[in-house]
Amino acid sequence: MDAIDKNLLFHLTGACRASFSQLADELKLSLEDVDTRISHLVKNHSVQKFTVVLNPLLLQLKDALVFFRSLTPLDSKRLTLLGIHSAVEFISIGTKHEGFAFARYSKESDLSDMLEHLHQFHKGFDDLQLFLVEPLDSTIPKPTQDLVSLEKVDWLILAHLREQGRLPLQELSNRIDLEVHAIIERLDYLRHHNLIFETININPVVTQKESLTLFKCEFTMLNYLILEEIMCEVSTIPSFWRLCSWRSVNEPLLFLGFYCSSYTEVEKIQNQLSDLPGIKSIEKIMGGSTYYFTDVRDELIEEKRSHGWFSPEKWVTKVKEG
Secondary structure: OOOOHHHHHHHHHHOOOOOOHHHHHHOOOOHHHHHHHHHHHHHOOOEEEEEHHHHHHHOOOOEEEEEEEEOOOOOOHHHHHHHOOOOOEEEEEOOEEEEEEEEEEHHHHHHHHHHHHHHHHHHEEEEEEEEEEEEEOOOOOOOOOOOHHHHHHHHHHHHHHOOOOOOOOHHHHHHHHHOOHHHHHHHHHHOOOOOOOEEEOOOOOOOOOEEEEEEEEOOOOOOHHHHHHHHHHHHHOOOOHHHHOEOOOOOEEEEEEEOOOOOHHHHHHHHHOOOOOOOEEEEEEOEEEEOOOHHHHHHHHHHHHHHOOOOHHHHHHOOOOO
């Protein structure tokens, strides 16, 4: 995976239904090159799925990271059990004994419940560290309408595009028995009001020789100017993976992701990070193969699609003016 592939993935995380011609124009590539690269990224499972989801900000969902180390290996069956909690969006495993989970939550009780769940389904956790975070480079805009503005057909559209984000309009039309022009109209409405997020599920590690390493960097202090200076320096490190880097909401911490091809490279990056202004300490956690799970937004879509209703008092938050 080269720098062009990474840039292509970055664009797809905010617009998975973008046409190849749009991507070619934005990235200054030929149509053939875009086609070849996306086909390769899908074939080698770097892109696991194109998906259209409800904007997490629509439900006022917040982000959290869980670092974990385990005394016993984590197998795929155990991972499935860990991921059934609705707060867990994905888990990244670097070795059989450590990794990190990304979660979205609406209230803090969701987090304690999630940690209890993780302990329940895997008794071998030696260490679980929970951090409340916000993305450093978020492509998710704020919604300008709330859930009650979605029509019945919108939920049908979402139910299909959640699983197949690049589903052709004509095929979607056949599935939900709605004219293409009406689907385009509804998609335009959902986009215009930032009610949906068109993205991809990424597995950045495609061989056992590569890893996604997160560095927890503690600083003496962080403000806007210091953060800007730090990120300017970090962006010059070739392996910086900007799709998954976060800032702690209540501590002077940054969580920086790097796509590494060897442990030597991990050590080299750690040495470079140690020269950042105001750095106090660095802790690394090895991620890697990434497993995605259904989350609270899927529960809402299924509730609406199956029963034709949802509980406004549970889901709807009035969008603030201005």
